[in-house]
Structure formats: C-alpha cells, structure tokens
Amino acid sequence: MTSSQPSGPGSHLSNVWSKVTDLQVVRGQGCRVYDANDHSYLDFTAGIAAASTGHCHPKVVQAISDQAHRFVHAQANVYQHDLLEPVAARLAGLTPESIDTFFFSNSSDEILEAAVKLARHATGRHDIITFDGAFHGRTLLTLAMSTSRAIDREGYGPFPGGVHVAPFPDPHASDQESEITRALRGLDRLFATQIPANEVAAIIIEPVIGERGYIPTPAAFIEGLGERCRENGILFVADETQSGFGRTGKMFAIEAHDIEPDILCMAKGIASGFPFAALGTRRAHDDKWRPGSHGGSSNGTPIGCAAALATMEVLTEPGFLDNVVARGTQLIDALRDLQQLDDALLHVRGRGLMVAVEFDSAERASAVVEHCLAENNVILMTAGTRKRTVRWMPPLIVTSEEISEAVSAFAAAIRATS
Numbered sequence: 077m078t079s080s081q082p083s084g085p086g087s088h089l090s091n092v093w094s095k096v097t098d099l100q101v102v103r104g105q106g107c108r109v110y111d112a113n114d115h116s117y118l119d120f121t122a123g124i125a126a127a128s129t130g131h132c133h134p135k136v137v138q139a140i141s142d143q144a145h146r147f148v149h150a151q152a153n154v155y156q157h158d159l160l161e162p163v164a165a166r167l168a169g170l171t172p173e174s175i176d177t178f179f180f181s182n183s184s185d186e187i188l189e190a191a192v193k194l195a196r197h198a199t200g201r202h203d204i205i206t207f208d209g210a211f212h213g214r215t216l217l218t219l220a221m222s223t224s225r226a227i228d229r230e231g232y233g234p235f236p237g238g239v240h241v242a243p244f245p246d247p248h249a250s251d252q253e254s255e256i257t258r259a260l261r262g263l264d265r266l267f268a269t270q271i272p273a274n275e276v277a278a279i280i281i282e283p284v285i286g287e288r289g290y291i292p293t294p295a296a297f298i299e300g301l302g303e304r305c306r307e308n309g310i311l312f313v314a315d316e317t318q319s320g321f322g323r324t325g326k327m328f329a330i331e332a333h334d335i336e337p338d339i340l341c342m343a344k345g346i347a348s349g350f351p352f353a354a355l356g357t358r359r360a361h362d363d364k365w366r367p368g369s370h371g372g373s374s375n376g377t378p379i380g381c382a383a384a385l386a387t388m389e390v391l392t393e394p395g396f397l398d399n400v401v402a403r404g405t406q407l408i409d410a411l412r413d414l415q416q417l418d419d420a421l422l423h424v425r426g427r428g429l430m431v432a433v434e435f436d437s438a439e440r441a442s443a444v445v446e447h448c449l450a451e452n453n454v455i456l457m458t459a460g461t462r463k464r465t466v467r468w469m470p471p472l473i474v475t476s477e478e479i480s481e482a483v484s485a486f487a488a489a490i491r492a493t494s
Contacts, residue, residue, distance in 0.1 A: 096121065096457045097449060104131025107471050107478050109455075117453045120470045120482050124457075125318050125430070128345030129390045130471035136348045139386035140379055147378040152180075153371055159381035166388050167342075167356060170327050174336035175356035180376035184317035184343035185213035187353040188280075191339045192217065193370055195278035195311045198361040203271050205263070205279045205310075207244040209461065211287035212280065212315055221280065224287040224461055242266050247291045247425070260300040273308035278339070280313040283329035289460035290425065290432035290467050295333055302335040311338040311361070317353070318430075321345035322391045322472050325401040325428030332427075345472075348387045352380035391472070400472050403479055404428040407468060410483040417487065418494050431468040438463040443493040444486065451492070452485035 099117065101109040107130055109119050122128070129136055143159075150157040164178040179194075181187050196202055204221065206212065211224040220235035222228060229235070243262035249255035267273045279301055285291040305312045314337040319329040323345060330337055338361060343353035390396065404426065411424045411433050423434040435441040441464050448454040459467045466486075470478070 097455060099455075106130040106132075107474050115453065117449075117455050118478060118482055118485075119455045120468055121455055121457050122469050122471045123349045124344070125323055125469040126344040126349035128321050128323070128472050129348045129387055130473045133348060133386075133390060133473070135390055136350075136383055136386045139382040140350065143379050143382035149374070150378050151373060152376050157376075157378050157381070159378055159385065160376050163354075163376075163381045163384050166385060167354060170388065170392070171340055171356050172328065172330065172336050174338065174358055175340050177357050177359045177362040179355040179357075179362075179370075180380070181353045181355070181372060182351045182374055182377075182380070183213075183353055184341070185215045185218050186372070187317065187341045187343055187355050188212045188218050188221070188315065189215060190355050190370060191280070191313050191315075191341050192278065194339060194355065194357060194361060194365050195313065197366060197369065198364040199277045199309065199311060201275050201277035203238045203240060203276045205240050205242050205266070205271075205276055207242050207281055207285075209244050209285055209288035209291075210241075210280075210282060210315075212282075222287075240266055240271050244285070245294055245297055248423070252294065253296070256294050256297045256300070259297060260304075263301075263304065273304065273310065276308065276310045278311040278313045279305055280315055282315045282319065283333065284319040284324060284427060284430055286318045287459055289434060289465035290430055292425065292427055298330075298333045298335060302333075305338075313337065313339040313341065315341045317341055317343040321387070322397055322400055323428055323430045323469070325397060325404055327391070327397070329427065329430075345391075346387060347380055347383035350380055350383035352377070352384050354384075396472070400428050403470075403474055403476065404431065406476060406479050407431055407483070410479070411468075411486075414483070414487055414490060417490050420494070421490065426468070429468070429470055429472060429474065432459070432465050433468075434460070434465045436464070440464075440493060441466050444489040447489035447492050448482075448485045452481075452488065454482050454485040456482075456486075 102112050103110050108116050110116055167178050168176050206221040209224050212218040212221040217236050219229050220239040223241055243259040245255045245259045283293050314330045316328050320342050340356040415421045420436045420440050425432055441458050445456045448456050456466055459465045
C-alpha cells in the first residue's frame with residue numbers, strides 16, 4: 077500500500093522535482109521509512125546514497141541535537157567554531173595520504189565548483205576535462221561537466237566554457253583492454269586537436285560512474301589518466317560525492333587504485349545525508365588558493381560538522397566496512413542468480429553496496445521498480461542514460477535479512493513483469 081503526496085491547486089510546491097515515488101513519509105529508522113499511516117517501506121535508495129548510517133542513526137541524531145543546543149550557525153569568515161579542526165583532522169586520517177587540507181561546504185555541486193576554482197588557482201590554467209557519461213551536479217558549471225542525460229542540460233545553455241569531454245571506456249565492450257586503449261587515445265587526440273595538455277588545470281573523474289549506471293572505472297584507465305596528469309602538471313580530481321565514505325566497501329573508492337589524488341570531492345554519505353560537503357587537497361595546492369577568493373555563508377556549519385564527526389565514528393567502528401563488503405557480495409551473488417530467470421536482465425555490476433542491474437529496456441526496468449514498491453514496499457530507483465539500470469544503494473547498515481527481503485521482492489517483480 078502506498079500513501080500519495082498531497083497535490084492539486086492548493087499546493088505551493090514546485091513541480092520541477094522528478095519523483096521516484098508518490099510517498100509522503102513522516103519518519104525513518106534504519107533502512108526503513110514510514111508514511112502517515114505508519115506503513116513501512118524498505119528504502120534501498122538511502123536518499124540517493126546519502127543516508128550512509130541509515131535513517132536517524134542514534135549517534136548522528138544525538139550529535140545533531142547536542143550541537144543545536146550549543147551553536148546553530150557560526151560563520152567561518154567571522155569566527156571559527158570548535159568542530160572545524162576536529163573534522164579536518166578526522167578526514168586527514170581517513171583520506172588518501174596525499175590529502176591533508178580541507179575546505180567545507182554544503183553540497184556536492186558546491187564542492188565540485190570549488191574543486192574547479194582551486195585547480196585554476198593552483199595551476200594558473202583554466203581548462204577542465206571530464207568524461208562521457210559523467211554526472212557532477214546541476215549548477216551551470218557542473219552541468220557543463222555532466223553528460224549522463226540530456227534532460228539535465230536541456231534548455232539551460234549556454235554553459236560556461238573551458239570544459240572538454242573525453243571518451244570513457246564502454247563497459248559492455250567484449251575486449252576491455254582494447255576499449256581502454258581506445259578511450260585513452262581519444263583523450264590524447266583531444267590534447268592534440270582541441271586543448272593542449274599544458275593548458276589543462278584538472279582531469280575530473282568518478283571512480284565509480286554514478287548516474288550513467290554505477291559503472292566501476294577500470295583500473296587501467298585510471299592509471300592512464302594518472303600518468304598523463306603527472307607528465308603534464310594536470311591535477312587529478314576524484315569525485316567521490318556518491319562513492320565515498322564506505323559505499324564501495326572501502327572508505328573511498330579511489331583506494332582501489334594506485335593513484336594519489338590532488339583533490340578529493342566528498343558529500344552525501346559524509347554526514348548521513350545532512351547537508352555537508354568537503355574538499356580535500358594537498359597543502360601545496362591550497363597555499364595557491366588566494367585567501368578571500370572563495371567562501372560561503374554556511375561553509376562548515378556547526379551542526380554539519382557534528383553530523384560528519386558522528387557519521388565517521390560509526391563508519392570506522394570495527395568490522396563496519398567488512399559488513400559492507402559482505403552484504404555487497406551477498407547482493408551481487410543473489411542478483412546474478414536471478415539473471416537465470418530472464419534473459420532481459422543483461423548485466424549485474426558493482427562494488428560494495430554500490431550495485432546495478434541493467435535490463436534490455438527502460439520499460440522493463442521501470443516496471444520492475446514499480447512492482448517492488450506496489451507489491452512489496454521496497455523502494456528502488458533507476459539510473460543510466462537510457463534509464464535501463466536499477467541501482468541498489470541501501471544504507472550501509474543494511475542486514476543480511478534486509479538484503480534477502482529486497483532480492484525476493486525483485487525476483488517476484490521479474491517474474492510478474494516478464
């Protein structure tokens with residue numbers, strides 16, 4: 077049973093948001109949300125991978141409550157509150173060794189824009205390279221960097237200049253080695269024909285491509301990008317706004333690769349969905365970021381810092397990431413077993429609890445997601461340029477029983493819609 081959100085002439089809400097469901101929820105607990113009639117729904121969207129510790133984790137709730145009684149808004153340009161340095165120090169201990177200096181903001185879009193601004197100051201260059209199928213945000217600059225779906229960009233141009241889109245390896249190519257070589261050659265051709273490498277400030281990539289359909293970036297491709305960055309003085313920027321903070325079974329997905337990023341972009345899971353984001357970089361780069369040239373009214377808010385500290389405490393508890401790996405393995409294995417039910421289920425891929433299944437059509441993917449919600453109260457959502465992919469991103473606290481419950485609903489939906 078579902079509970080619809082009020083609509084009609086009396087509503088004052090914008091219609092610009094797309095809707096995964098029509099649910100009107102009133103509370104959340106762990107991996108479940110509840111509607112006004114107290115019906116429970118298993119939430120395998122986690123606020124689009126943001127609710128890393130689940131809904132209303134007691135440690136996060138307590139930290140937010142305690143901080144709200146002390147200080148709600150302490151503007152960093154005017155005075156600095158006592159959680160700024162602790163969050164930076166905690167991040168310094170969790171991020172790759174190359175990252176030791178941090179700037180805070182409120183959202184992934186803001187932090188990606190900050191990364192571009194820092195890269196331009198640090199290098200004295202202005203051009204940026206992103207990759208086909210990437211999604212980095214919805215501001216004009218981050219939309220210029222995003223090519224996962226035309227609808228996100230339609231009607232909003234012209235976009236800021238200085239952004240160049242390079243090829244990304246086709247994950248479905250049978251010969252992956254040749255495909256990676258092709259994509260890297262495409263980048264080299266871009267250097268030769270459009271923008272010289274010595275004029276590029278940064279290469280920005282998601283270690284797991286998000287909105288295109290949860291596609292792990294091949295290790296050899298990332299290594300090739302790293303080589304080109306080192307050879308040409310280009311900063312390597314890892315966009316971990318969706319893949320970071322345990323989502324792939326490691327604290328950061330870039331840890332699976334032999335590369336030290338110059339800039340690390342973090343958001344979503346960093347504070348269990350509370351609006352908070354961080355940019356991590358090398359001190360040498362930050363020293364070139366001119367004081368006063370960037371900032372914001374709500375950067376590093378006290379409550380956001382409290383939520384981030386509590387979230388990191390939960391994520392670093394002994395065995396936490398081991399459970400993420402175990403639950404991810406359980407999920408991927410179960411979904412691959414389901415491929416035997418229907419030839420329309422083409423691909424299963426993922427790392428940790430950042431998992432995707434791809435169908436042969438958008439209509440089938442949508443029908444399966446709708447059946448899971450209507451018949452079994454399991455919330456999933458689609459992704460991908462063609463909307464053929466169903467992505468699985470439950471809270472990282474998900475249990476074995478909850479994985480089984482969701483997979484059973486998915487299996488029933490496959491049978492019912494075939």
